Amino acid sequence: MREKPIGIFDSGIGGLTVVKEILKVLPNESLIYLGDTARVPYGPRGKEVITKFALELTRFLLAKDIKFLVVACNTISAICLEEVKEVSPVPVLGVIDGAVKKAVSESRSKRIGVIGTRATVNSRVYEKAIKELGPAAEVFSKACPLFVPLAEEGLISHEATRIIAKEYLSEIIENGVDTLILGCTHYPILKEIIKETVGKGVSIVDSASPTSEELKRMLKDRDLLNTKGQSSYQFFVTDAPDRVQEVATEFLGSDLPGELIKITL
Amino acid sequence: MREKPIGIFDSGIGGLTVVKEILKVLPNESLIYLGDTARVPYGPRGKEVITKFALELTRFLLAKDIKFLVVACNTISAICLEEVKEVSPVPVLGVIDGAVKKAVSESRSKRIGVIGTRATVNSRVYEKAIKELGPAAEVFSKACPLFVPLAEEGLISHEATRIIAKEYLSEIIENGVDTLILGCTHYPILKEIIKETVGKGVSIVDSASPTSEELKRMLKDRDLLNTKGQSSYQFFVTDAPDRVQEVATEFLGSDLPGELIKITL
Numbered sequence: 001m002r003e004k005p006i007g008i009f010d011s012g013i014g015g016l017t018v019v020k021e022i023l024k025v026l027p028n029e030s031l032i033y034l035g036d037t038a039r040v041p042y043g044p045r046g047k048e049v050i051t052k053f054a055l056e057l058t059r060f061l062l063a064k065d066i067k068f069l070v071v072a073c074n075t076i077s078a079i080c081l082e083e084v085k086e087v088s089p090v091p092v093l094g095v096i097d098g099a100v101k102k103a104v105s106e107s108r109s110k111r112i113g114v115i116g117t118r119a120t121v122n123s124r125v126y127e128k129a130i131k132e133l134g135p136a137a138e139v140f141s142k143a144c145p146l147f148v149p150l151a152e153e154g155l156i157s158h159e160a161t162r163i164i165a166k167e168y169l170s171e172i173i174e175n176g177v178d179t180l181i182l183g184c185t186h187y188p189i190l191k192e193i194i195k196e197t198v199g200k201g202v203s204i205v206d207s208a209s210p211t212s213e214e215l216k217r218m219l220k221d222r223d224l225l226n227t228k229g230q231s232s233y234q235f236f237v238t239d240a241p242d243r244v245q246e247v248a249t250e251f252l253g254s255d256l257p258g259e260l261i262k263i264t265l
Numbered sequence: 266m267r268e269k270p271i272g273i274f275d276s277g278i279g280g281l282t283v284v285k286e287i288l289k290v291l292p293n294e295s296l297i298y299l300g301d302t303a304r305v306p307y308g309p310r311g312k313e314v315i316t317k318f319a320l321e322l323t324r325f326l327l328a329k330d331i332k333f334l335v336v337a338c339n340t341i342s343a344i345c346l347e348e349v350k351e352v353s354p355v356p357v358l359g360v361i362d363g364a365v366k367k368a369v370s371e372s373r374s375k376r377i378g379v380i381g382t383r384a385t386v387n388s389r390v391y392e393k394a395i396k397e398l399g400p401a402a403e404v405f406s407k408a409c410p411l412f413v414p415l416a417e418e419g420l421i422s423h424e425a426t427r428i429i430a431k432e433y434l435s436e437i438i439e440n441g442v443d444t445l446i447l448g449c450t451h452y453p454i455l456k457e458i459i460k461e462t463v464g465k466g467v468s469i470v471d472s473a474s475p476t477s478e479e480l481k482r483m484l485k486d487r488d489l490l491n492t493k494g495q496s497s498y499q500f501f502v503t504d505a506p507d508r509v510q511e512v513a514t515e516f517l518g519s520d521l522p523g524e525l526i527k528i529t530l
Contacts, residue, residue, distance in 0.1 A: 038314045039303070044417075045302075045504050046504050046506040048504075049303045049504040145414070145418055146414055149411055149414040153410055163424055163425045164425045239311050239314040241310065241311040
């Protein structure tokens, strides 16, 4: 059981920013990643469509005999984590709770900003999760729909991205938050520009690191840690033009440690 | 037969810029539109995936007993128009030939620029079509992947769009074209900024108007024009969050003249 792989999925390849942290924290674990590159992005879509797509991804990974499932996509975690849990016989971890815990424990002013896709922000899932942990907290959210295409196109330190970031983040800055949650797995790619825009006084929390720590804790609690250490990696995508390989490397911060395999769902 | 509707499809709602012109030129025709808003955009995807999706859209419209099929998407027209024609018992018209004819006949220098999605530009379909009509023509192409999200987000006269347009179009401008084809049904939305960027000396050709004229000619040639004039309109989409209705209106330049109906393919 312990040697079984962990399944990780995302609407595309943004989830690789989470994989990057898992590789650091859990080098002994085998991973099977699935990115729905044929239908990315999910952020602008409705609940019904997002849920349908997410359950298709879930079923693909469950058929791979995984021991644990990580939903490495904030939109899916926000919209239909319960639906994924319902069909999964193995434990499921989303990317929202880890970042929320970290933000609430680190924020001193309890004024917390959240940015994400339109679907994530409209769901108000972050607000609910933050207020559960810190009822006195004030949450200021903003959808930043252009951040995903800007990140995917590599406009990481581009003047256009700076202008758009300034516009998206102005209200959050005016509200005097001391902590900003990056509620989308694409956003760590734009961390420098976001940091620069909100200023030094605001600490940035992304999902990748807290999620990998939470995953480690959950595996340990369930006695599911792989102690053998013969890890293997597979990366499945639903579409694989040359560009996916290129961008994937950028998101992971290194070459993919396994093959990129195209499948049809 | 003549009273049957015309089927029109696009990867999303960009094709409504073509519908807008068809409504002007052929007010007597009934139209059934299908936009794959659950899987838009197609531009960054590979040939296999684009073809699979396009054939699903084709089959849906063919089942509606249409008399004619318009592929109101440059990416699909560039990647798999032949495959669509193969499965269609009714005549099929793409959005490439009309714009190419107009550009070649109007260009005096025969130096023609083409902008489109990554899939469209990589296909080199415009280059081939232009050189067939004007073998001496020189073609300068550039993929402008951020124009679609910028148009959909309504950044129509925004500084960030201006900066990105300048960057995308600089090479085409340096090459001294006198005509620029907007090879994507989203781009007419950004026409003003594109015009401003390339300067007055360059005439802009989009697909919408030449395609509607070509459609009228083809219907007439085949004795398929609806002379009764009791037109009706239906707009099917595969996902319909509130935002689709909003953006649709913007692309059409007026309220939708028919209901927006959500379907699952």
